[in-house]
Amino acid sequence: MADLSAFPITKRWPASNPEIIQLYSLPTPNGIKISVVLEELGLPYEPHLISFATNDQKSPEFVSLNPNGRIPAIIDPNGPDGKPIGIFESGAILVYLAEKTGKLIPADAAGRYEVLQWVFFQMGGVGPMFGQFGHFFKFAADKVANNSYPMERYRDESRRLLGVLEGRLQGRQWIMGDLYTIADIATFPWVRGLDVSYGGAEVLRLAEFPNVMAWLARALERPAAARGLNIPARA
Template structure:
């Protein structure tokens, strides 16, 4: 049994979707990041960077429990554990890895900043607003060019690179994007959205997600609570 500590955000959805695709047994534990659950000692013991998601697999590589944080590392672990959605040859695996790293190093952080400065920042800062909106446009262009000649990011096979990237594209409106302008991304997005496991995965904990409308939640997520010594 795999215990998943998460919430309904793009990074959480990555792991929920892969677990559904793999049909692995798991229990989900809600970490309410707007209430500060991510700062509790129990959660920090498995996720020292106080970010979701994290997992504990009772049946680790050596038969003993293993805990993992960082969504990309979790995807690689689950794909390696099952031999699925990562490719079979070294060439396929490294191709998957490069597009997974593209998501982890570019798509997630940059689109996350676009969300923040377009939606959550207490004041509009034109430089930041424009910088991250423009970067979102650039990243969608990279994806669109790749998907012009490939069914999925790595080629003809659906992999953890697609699973990692897809949840971030679900919020295209918040990023200042018109998805219809990126026709190949739109096709890819629609194909993945139609997968039953994806539909189940994005519903995990979705009913517990709360809008960030109060000052306390904003302080927990974006204020001094993030920087307190622990």
């Protein structure tokens, strides 16, 4: 039986089965990445809902695993050398799980780095910029009612990034061509969120990015994606 007692988070969110991966998350774009990749890989895992409504992500127990106080985070009881390991940051978790299983990432070095650059493109560009667009367009619209600059800035940058994706997906089924990888999993929840979470399809003119929209539809058709969109189940 794996001993996870060294992780204080397990005192607030106890593991029913400490032998499998423990996922601490919420189905936001960043959280969805990890539930989807776990479903794609077929790895057994136990999801724990981290509720923003009660600021669970800022609790001492959660911060003990992720000092940054953001979802998602995992504990793998079967980490390197067979020892438990805790990992935070969605991009790091994606890379860890892909390398652990040898799936969703090319085996050759050149292909691996090509995937990683697109994962980092999402982490450094797509996520932060799309998130800021959503913040000013939907959640803080009343605070900037007399100043359109913040929304316009992030709208335009989001469209620029969508244009980068549009070009990359020209003639490709997935970001890496025929191979579905963690680069796709990192990115599609954020593109989906532009409309589903923020209602921004019209102002962003998403229809002007047909390659991106077709790629998103293909990603959402995958059974693992359909399952992962709602894990952990919201209260």
